[in-house]
Amino acid sequence: MTPKIISIEEKKLIGKSLTMNLIENKTGELWADFMPQRHAITNALSKDLISMQIYPVNYFTDFKPANPFEKWAAVEVADFESVPRDMETFVLQSGLYAVFHYQGSSINNSIYQYIFGVWLPNSEYILDNRPHFEILGEKYKNADPSSEEEIWIPIRQK
Numbered sequence: 001m002t003p004k005i006i007s008i009e010e011k012k013l014i015g016k017s018l019t020m021n022l023i024e025n026k027t028g029e030l031w032a033d034f035m036p037q038r039h040a041i042t043n044a045l046s047k048d049l050i051s052m053q054i055y056p057v058n059y060f061t062d063f064k065p066a067n068p069f070e071k072w073a074a075v076e077v078a079d080f081e082s083v084p085r086d087m088e089t090f091v092l093q094s095g096l097y098a099v100f101h102y103q104g105s106s107i108n109n110s111i112y113q114y115i116f117g118v119w120l121p122n123s124e125y126i127l128d129n130r131p132h133f134e135i136l137g138e139k140y141k142n143a144d145p146s147s148e149e150e151i152w153i154p155i156r157q158k
Contacts, residue, residue, distance in 0.1 A: 001114065003098040005125075005155070011092040013050060014041050014083055015074025022065040027051075034073035040084035044075045049140070052092070052133040060116070060127060072133075095130050098123075100151040105143045115153060123155075130154035 016034045020026040038049075052072040059067055072090065080089050098119070102111050120127065132153055139148035 001100060001111075001119070003100045003119070003153075005096065006099050007096050008092075008094055010094045012077050012080060013052070013072065013074040013090045013092060014044075014077050014080070014087050015050070015052075015072050015090070016087060017070050017072045017090075019068050019070050021068050027071060030071055030073050037084060037087070038075060041075055041077060041087070042082050043078045045078055046076065047138065048075070049136040050074045050076060050133050051136060052090075052131050054131045055129075057129055092131055092133070095128060096125075096155050097152045098125065098155050100153070101148070102151050103146065103148045105145050106147060106149070107143050111151065115151070120153075120155075124158055125155035126158050128154040128156040 016030060016037075018026050018030045020030075050072070052074060054070040054072070056067070056069065059069060074090065083089055098115075100111065100115060104111070116127075132151075134152065135150040137149070141147035
């Protein structure tokens with residue numbers, strides 16, 4: 001699986017976030033809180049949802065399932081003129097990303113084993129310390145094997 005290498009401009013996001021780890025994964029709780037309120041975001045640029053992870057600097061070099069990270073459920077917006085109550089804003093900085101088109105269940109983590117264990121070490125890139133995110137479009141169906149999403153991994157030249 002070969003990713004597209006894409007340089008993005010800054011993006012503005014509105015959503016909700018929670019700190020969690022892989023042992024106490026609160027992803028379901030985060031999305032259950034966000035989804036009923038997402039329609040209050042009036043200036044979304046598309047219907048796509050964004051699942052974003054912000055990892056501490058040493059998260060991958062000293063990986064342990066108990067290491068905390070911040071996870072977001074969000075949408076991209078045109079501006080921060082109208083932010084719904086109980087929601088937060090985030091500016092995703094510009095930068096280079098490896099974009100993987102993934103089809104399969106969100107429960108299957110083999111794509112991440114491939115990205116971090118095979119593709120990244122054999123590429124001309126290294127992981128950059130910026131947010132990771134997934135774009136969940138109209139073909140996203142969560143745990144369904146026919147689900148499709150884009151996985152965006154922040155990279156920079158070696």
